[in-house]
Amino acid sequence: xxxxxxxxxxxxxxxxxxxxxxxxxxxxxxxxxxxxxxxxxxxxxxxxxxxxxxxxxxxxxxxxxxxxxxxxxxxxxxxxxxxxxxxxxxxxxxxxxxxxxxxxxxxxxxxxxxxxxxxx
Amino acid sequence: xxxxxxxxxxxxxxxxxxxxxxxxxxxxxxxxxxxxxxxxxxxxxxxxxxxxxxxxxxxxxxxxxxxxxxxxxxxxxxxxxxxxxxxxxxxxxxxxxxxxxxxxxxx
Numbered sequence: 176x177x178x179x180x181x182x183x184x185x186x187x188x189x190x191x192x193x194x195x196x197x198x199x200x201x202x203x204x205x206x207x208x209x210x211x212x213x214x215x216x217x218x219x220x221x222x223x224x225x226x227x228x229x230x231x232x233x234x235x236x237x238x239x240x241x242x243x244x245x246x247x248x249x250x251x252x253x254x255x256x257x258x259x260x261x262x263x264x265x266x267x268x269x270x271x272x273x274x275x276x277x278x279x280x281x282x283x284x285x286x287x288x289x290x291x292x293x294x295x
Numbered sequence: 296x297x298x299x300x301x302x303x304x305x306x307x308x309x310x311x312x313x314x315x316x317x318x319x320x321x322x323x324x325x326x327x328x329x330x331x332x333x334x335x336x337x338x339x340x341x342x343x344x345x346x347x348x349x350x351x352x353x354x355x356x357x358x359x360x361x362x363x364x365x366x367x368x369x370x371x372x373x374x375x376x377x378x379x380x381x382x383x384x385x386x387x388x389x390x391x392x393x394x395x396x397x398x399x400x401x402x
Contacts, residue, residue, distance in 0.1 A: 211391075221339070221382060221393040236390040270338055280386045281329035283350065285338035 177201040179271050179286035187265075187293050193258040197271030197286055204252045205229045209274035211282060212245065212256045216267035226274050227254055234279065261293045297321050297385050301394035307402040314370040316397045318383035323363045327387035330359055330368050333396075334379045342381075343368070373399070 183195035197210070204210065212224040225235040227245040235243055239258070247254040258265060268290050272282035298321040308314050318328065326346035331339035341350045343359040346366055356371045370377055378401055383394040 220395050221384075223391040223393070226391075234389055238390070272338075275386065279389070279391060280327075281341055281344040281384065282331075282339070283341035283344075285340070288338050 177273065177284055179273065179284060181269060181271050181286045181289040183289060183291070185290055185292060187261055187291060188295050189262055189293055191261055191293075193261050193265065193269075193291055193293075194255065195269055195271075195289065195291070196253050196255045199252045199254075199273075203249075204247065204254065205249045207277045209234075209276075209279055210247065210254045211272050211274040213270045213272055213282065213285075214265075214267040215270065215288070216264075219267075222267075224256060224258075224269075226279065263293050265291070266293045267291060296390055297324060297388050297392055299383055299385055299392050299394040301381075301383055301397050303397060304395060305398040305400060307400050308373050309402045310373055310375055312373045312402075314373050314377075314399060316368040316381055316383075318361075318366040318368065318394050320364045320366070320385055320387075322388075324385045324387035326362045327385055328359075328361070328366050329384045329386070330357075331382045331384065332377075332379045333382065339382060370399075 178200045180198045209226040211226040227233045242259045244257045268288040270288045272285040300319045328346045330343040333339040347359045358369045380396045380398045
C-alpha cells in the first residue's frame with residue numbers, strides 16, 4: 176500500500192534553512208493527487224504548510240509562503256520542502272501526506288513524521 | 296483563514312460510553328471536512344472525509360455529520376483503543392486548517 180517517509184536533518188541552526196524530503200512508495204507520485212506538508216508543534220497544533228502536484232503547481236499557507244518552497248521529483252517518486260530563515264518557532268514534527276485528488280482535500284496516508292529542532 | 300473551533304478540548308470517558316465532539320467553522324465549508332485520530336508518537340490517521348464518509352477499514356462505531364459551519368463526530372461505544380486525540384480539518388478554502396484537537400482520556 177502507499178507509504179510516505181520523511182527524511183532530513185533533525186537539527187537546524189537559527190536563521191538557517193530546513194530541508195526535508197518525502198519518499199513515496201507503493202504507488203507513483205505521478206497521479207492527480209496533491210502532496211502536502213503539515214507540521215505539528217505544541218504551541219500551534221497542526222499547521223498546513225503547503226501542497227504540490229505532479230506538474231509542480233503549488234499552494235502555500237500565506238503565513239509561511241515567503242519562506243517556503245515545495246518541489247517534486249517524479250523520477251525519484253519524492254517531494255521536498257525547503258524553509259528559510261528558521262527560528263525556534265519552526266521547531267516541530269514535520270509530516271508529509273497525500274492530499275486530495277484533483278483538488279485539495281483530506282490527508283491520507285501520512286508519513287510517520289520527523290522532528291526538526293531549531294537550535295544553535 | 297477559516298478558524299476551526301473544536302469542543303471540548305478534552306473529555307474523560309469510560310469504555311462503552313458515547314462520545315460526541317463538535318467542530319465549528321468560522322464560515323460555511325459545505326461538507327469539506329475530515330476527522331483524524333492521533334495517538335501519542337504517531338501520525339494522524341484519517342477516519343472520516345466529506346463530513347460523513349467513513350474511511351475504508353475504520354470501525355462503524357465512528358461517525359460524522361453536519362454541513363455548513365457545524366459538524367459532529369461521534370464514537371458510539373468507546374473502546375480501549377479509542378483513547379486518543381481527535382482533530383477536524385477543513386478543505387473548502389486555503390489555507391487548509393485544523394481544529395485545536397479533542398483529547399479523549401480514560402475516566
